[in-house]
Amino acid sequence: MIIFYDGYCPLCKAEMRHLQKRDKHNALTLVDIQSTAFASNYPQLDFHALNARIHGMLDDGRMITGLDVTYQAWKVVGMGWVYAPLRWPVIRVFADWGYVKFAKHRYTISYLLTGKKRSCARCVPGVSNE
Template sequence: MDTTLTRPDAKRLHVFYDGGCPLCSREIRHYQRLTSEAAIHWVDIQRDHATLDHFGLRQEDAMRRMHAYRPDGEWLIGVYAFLAIWLQIPRYRWAARLVRLLRLDRPLQRLYHRWAERRFERLCNDERCKLPHS
């Protein structure tokens, strides 16, 4: 699947993920199978530096947490990025709505940030943290 920026004015959600992370890549591949390219533009931050530059997103920031950019210009980070993805996938739409209905987004965001920071530190301590384009 081509992740290079094809249309800067695309009317779809842009999701920035760490393609160098096996867990992240596996989850994104799962989502890609369940949705169309018309709904979400998947950006592997390890390979697509042009799109990072276009959106003004530093690779280190993108590696630390999942980012999504909505067509209306709003940035969504962490759990909010996942909720935006889920809303685009019919099979997961109910989960996004349930998280919001039960007001679980903030507690889940705090948990996600802790997990993401540990993941990033572990990658950097193991010298797998590649930031050639920061």
């Protein structure tokens, strides 16, 4: 599974580090969409869509987004049970709504929770500097 994440987001980077530590079989490929190599390595993907929320590509080529990515990633490393309730039918609706709000304000939320600001060596035009 490939995970496309925002390397400028402190919380996103922290989650990727935690996933990487648990990925004993190297089943995940973590791709920072903010890296200079992203556009040349994945020209077919829409940066702005990927920057709006986390995306993942399953082994069969299907793209998934949001909490489906989170659940699948943690499932791959043997911890899917932690996130499984977020995919249950009734909870899913509210969890997905909350995730969309989180993704939109992730820099502010990251700062409030970690004290770390958005880390960007180069700021992308048109992307909020919350």
